[in-house]
Amino acid sequence: MASLKRLFDTCYPGLVRFLYRRLGDRDLAEDIAQEAFIRLLRESPERPEGWLFVVAANLARDAHRRDSRRARHLELLKAELGAVEVPATDLQVVREETVAGVRDGLARLSERDRTLLLLYEEGLAYRDLAAAVGVKESSIAPLLARARQRLLRQLKEGPHAPPIATASA
Amino acid sequence: MPRPSRLHPPNRDLVALADRALPWPAAARVQLHLLRCDRCRVRAEALAGDRDAVRHQLRHLEVATDTSAAWTRLAAPAPARPRWARPALASAAVAVLALGGALWWRTHQQPQAFLSALETLPSRPDLLDAPAARGRRADAAFITRLLALTETGQAERVRDTCCSDHDGEGPDDDGLFAATLPAAGMALHVMYDDADGTRSLSSGDLVRSVARSPLSVRSGDLPSPAVPLAMTSTR
Numbered sequence A: 001m002a003s004l005k006r007l008f009d010t011c012y013p014g015l016v017r018f019l020y021r022r023l024g025d026r027d028l029a030e031d032i033a034q035e036a037f038i039r040l041l042r043e044s045p046e047r048p049e050g051w052l053f054v055v056a057a058n059l060a061r062d063a064h065r066r067d068s069r070r071a072r073h074l075e076l077l078k079a080e081l082g083a084v085e086v087p088a089t090d091l092q093v094v095r096e097e098t099v100a101g102v103r104d105g106l107a108r109l110s111e112r113d114r115t116l117l118l119l120y121e122e123g124l125a126y127r128d129l130a131a132a133v134g135v136k137e138s139s140i141a142p143l144l145a146r147a148r149q150r151l152l153r154q155l156k157e158g159p160h161a162p163p164i165a166t167a168s169a
Numbered sequence B: 001m002p003r004p005s006r007l008h009p010p011n012r013d014l015v016a017l018a019d020r021a022l023p024w025p026a027a028a029r030v031q032l033h034l035l036r037c038d039r040c041r042v043r044a045e046a047l048a049g050d051r052d053a054v055r056h057q058l059r060h061l062e063v064a065t066d067t068s069a070a071w072t073r074l075a076a077p078a079p080a081r082p083r084w085a086r087p088a089l090a091s092a093a094v095a096v097l098a099l100g101g102a103l104w105w106r107t108h109q110q111p112q113a114f115l116s117a118l119e120t121l122p123s124r125p126d127l128l129d130a131p132a133a134r135g136r137r138a139d140a141a142f143i144t145r146l147l148a149l150t151e152t153g154q155a156e157r158v159r160d161t162c163c164s165d166h167d168g169e170g171p172d173d174d175g176l177f178a179a180t181l182p183a184a185g186m187a188l189h190v191m192y193d194d195a196d197g198t199r200s201l202s203s204g205d206l207v208r209s210v211a212r213s214p215l216s217v218r219s220g221d222l223p224s225p226a227v228p229l230a231m232t233s234t235r
């Protein structure tokens, strides 16, 4: 009985963080994280941690395809950053620009690159990453390395850099 | 045949080593190589540097989560609305609870999911009063979970009566859903507002209240439980 609670405590923050980074919408991230846990109850997978993230990644992809919330994401992002109750300082402006830059860089990646980078940061094993993006486990290392280089290049070149790959989102 | 130290490991091995995803024998081989090969060491450091730089950048996208609130949201239905707090309705609820004694059930093997699923269901034996409004989304999550349990045979749907005007405020939009959870020896009773007009419990509805009662079995109605109830009572 305690195992589900323990799993929830362990995985939920990372799941929401992954989904938030992926979608830019905290409410949606929390909804999808909950949905992933509800599905977990039905499926009883052997390795629930990786399974949760893979399901969440699929749900996030569907959610992103389904709705065009980009404008809303930007609004939320502005609200989130504007929620600080002090006048904008230079530091804050820099922070806003940094956050927007990282989001923009991620948005310009392919769906696969983005998913790999974000899931890797949540500690998923290569085999779970492979399941999430539908490739062989042996392909993960080179794919990850290339995705990292692409993101860093995007961040270096800024918003005017041409998209590296056709972003499906 | 060249000595192993002369074979430069492929990039994929250097990446996997940096990610600690290279299995033992290969990892030892590559590490040994790096001690002797400046060129590969530089490559390995660059790849690890990329990984660290990406991690650093992604940390700009942080979000605070309240795990315990989220757990509560997953585990509990929406609060009873004020109009359901009326004494007449409380009496109705008690009557509904009494129906639990007449519910038929059958025994199940306990799938592993069941115990997990059970944990997410309301635990209070009386009508639940959630401390704060949780809203339609939480209702949908709760209903989805409950219906999933019935689909997988972990819960038995006993009745889903819709719709009447239980709260006296018309129109006839109030439903009553009852299910048994045999392996846990309990019955659940959900009063709901048929908000989406499907005339049965569905994810678009609003949960008014949830009650949980022990399964009391009238002799003759039901088979003997294969699983002693005391063993599966979890609260």
Ligand SMILES: [Zn+2]
Binding pocket: B007, B008, B009, B033, B037, B038, B039, B040, B041
């Ligand atoms: Zn070498």
